[in-house]
Amino acid sequence: MHNTLVSLIGAPTDIGAGARGASMGPEALRVAQLGPILETHGVHVLDRGNLSxxxxxxxxPVDGYRHLAEVAEWNRKVHEAVYAELRVGRLPILLGGDHCLGLGSISAVARHCRDAGKKLRVLWLDAHADFNTSALTPSGNIHGMPVACLCGHGPQELTGIGGQVPAISPKWVRQIGIRSVDPGEKRFVHEQGLEVFDMRFIDEMGMRHTMELALATxxxxxxLHVSFDVDFLDPDIAPGVGTTVPGGPTYREAQLCMEMIADTGRLGSLDVMELNPALDVRNKTAALAVDLIESLFGKSTLMRA
Incomplete structure (x- = not known):
């Protein structure tokens, strides 16, 4: 990954979330020294600042969606910013913000892949499948809907971002760490054929085998796009999220996950989502997220050359 050109893009909003505070996520990641730490690995980092x-x-909610117009506007801005970095050969890291912004980010990556004639693989690291629709969720919080919207299920204002509906095929997605799925959402995920490696699978098969399957072919x-929701991690080690679900990956499991992604040499873009410093303990979740991102860019905790 050396000589990688990385661009940090802050998206300070909690517009799609059910709790306030994810809007402070980008600054918390900067306070935890994300840029300087990546630079120690020979990565050239440009901080583009925050989108507004x-x-x-x-x-x-109105007609099943909370803040639909505002969510659409934020996602359009994220889309354009991420797409602009990819076009000039840089690796965008989107600093969220809530996970509704994965829609703008991944639709931009999909558009770039269409331009470049590349295949896309999306790793969705999350406690939640985020495959809800307004018919399935009573909250109307759009951070529970981005994967469904990317696959063409949702309001036109969201599914149309990026110019092609659907933006992606469910077959391109591998969801890892899932442990909280609504009953209707569960049926929908199965119908759509998403590949889901839930915590039961990880418990039974181990993180290594899980990642070998998720990264196969x-x-x-x-x-390779990684959309990393910080609530993927066990809340014991990562309390700074609005939607904690017990029983997530341990520190070592999360490190192995990131190291195996790094080993592919294919990482092309990254989202870091749902970090909520208002719910954190002395920025420890941000520091852990930075530690894991560092592993994505080649820091190995092992004594290997």
């Missing part, structure tokens, strides 16, 4: 978008009006023409 509509404030969070904190209103109840990557080739030189594959762009």
């Amino acid at each position: 978008g509509p404030a969070n009006p904190w209103l109840p 990557l080739d030189a023409n594959t762009h």
